[in-house]
Amino acid sequence: MTSPARRPPDATPRDRTEAVLSRLHLLVTRKLDGLLQGDYVGLLPGPGSEAGDSREYRPGDDVRRMDWPVTARTTMPHVRRTVADRELETWLAVDLSASLDFGTGRWLKRDVVVAAAAALAHLTARGGNRVGAVIGTGSEPPGGGRRAPAGRGGGFTRLPARSGRREVQALVRAVAGTEIRPGRSDLGALVDLLNRPPRRRGVAVVVSDFLAPPAQWTRPLRKLRVRHDVLAIEVLDPRELELPDVGVLPVVDPETGELHEVRTGDPRLRHRYAEAAAAQRAEIAAALRAGGAAHLRLRTDRDWLLDMVRFVAAQRHARTRGTTR
Template sequence: MNWKRHQPDPALPDVVDTTGGIDPVRVSLASMIGLRHAARSLPLKAAKIRAKRSGGFLSPFKGRGMEFDEVRLYQPGDDIRSLDWKVTARTGKPHTKLFRDERERPILLWVDLRAPMFFATRGMYKAVAAARAAALLAWSAVLQGDRLGALIFSEYKHVELRPQRGSTAALHFMKQLVEHPAWTDRTQAAIGDRHASLHALGRLRRVARPGSLIFLISDFRNIDDVAESHISQMARHNDIDMVFMFDPLERELPPAGIYRVSNEQETLTLNTRDENVRETYRQRFDAHWERWRRRSRLSGMYLMSCSTEQNVLHALQRGFGSRGA
């Protein structure tokens, strides 16, 4: 049988960037705080529009409400439905209610620390890359004056942080992220919640107010149809960006040969000499990526990727640049 040559998806990076100087298996609070300056270069535009409008206009963001701002004298072109009849009656002159977009929108980070995220053959663990991405997004949100909330989860512990404003919120989030037990005790994962992602998405759905900007940071493995429906439901009333984490070995097997692979607990032998096996392996990853790319398009979400061997800041910049954020 003739196998077609594998064509990489242009949305998945092939360029390897440096990750030198980064602990590949752990994160520290100092390293998370140290990303604050770098976050200034992220083109994250999180609802900073403040425009006075007379009533009858729709907000530019999904589910965003309009806040009452002030009353002024009626001007030609104002929507008559926005007349303030009480002020008009009291002054004898027509007055219009003005509304404005809310000053900020909540930004929510959904960070996956399940066992499969603690894996890498090159660069850093997916969990480390996810934590760095979350820290960059958290600082970007805070620097723009937006409220920050989060849901950090593993198979046996969920940490829910309600949206708060300011550096204190970012530091509290990073402290919870760094101190999550998934970093030090992965033995409980095997006996933990098999439906952790489903329950974490259900909790996120309850926390997210309409108009939120939500970042889902995960490898998106073991997410069933019910969990996926939670994401689709949230996308109806919120803007969702998906940060897809992967290791190069998950995308394609190494050159033909015999390899030993270890997860610190077990060692197995990997035979990559069979081209049929290699092609099936590639197709499995491609199907996984395509599933989420299709879902993101159908639900109006945005999907970006980050490899364990990439510079995380550059990956996010590339992702935001691709969508024209």
């Protein structure tokens, strides 16, 4: 009696990646698409550029959409509605720096990043919409030299925007197959790649843990917001918010390789750590809000799919009521 055939050892990593992507594709198409029906409105629906009718101003509306002629005629403030473009271009800035290769929950942070990218690509790649991506790793050139500004190399990879299910699956496969390298990331340069060259108005999504100093990426994010709807997906792990009491804990910085021993048995140390982590996350949230980006937080110890569905539902509800951030 023969035993079941086993996969060759050299093919195991690739086969495992393909199996994970296949399950992820089914999860997204069945559950996410079943809960969020319809092409428009999407995850971050662009308001479009074609002028539509006007309605009375409501608190929270964007003052840049004020319809001044109608306001002058009616003596009541009105805002201009726009018709959504029938073709949408979405660009993903996917941060796969060394700090993403970590996780103590149900998944690694990297897994959540790939899952979020797959879900976003699926939600927007329909009806002729195009999806592209720029991927950044944690690699740094020797001697602290400057990175390559675009294309492949210098820690960055650009995938051109294309339409079609096969092209989107190839994009997700490229994201999942990107090798995480040691070194510090340059999130600001990654975001700035979405500004060059200038593109038609669309949706720009930045997926990262945003551990880089906000001063590094705030300005490129604000520049990106001028032309695009921006969504920032922050991926974090519960151990980044608080430390467990496990005695002496050896910790390795994935970006620098430095080893530290942390005495987690000290309650004052755990308290200071939690306070510093909360302040850091508050600073990140404030910087994203100041940059005009919608903010979605996904955790490795929670159901990322459910969190994404709730976020989309809240966005749709806000737009239906006519209120925007």
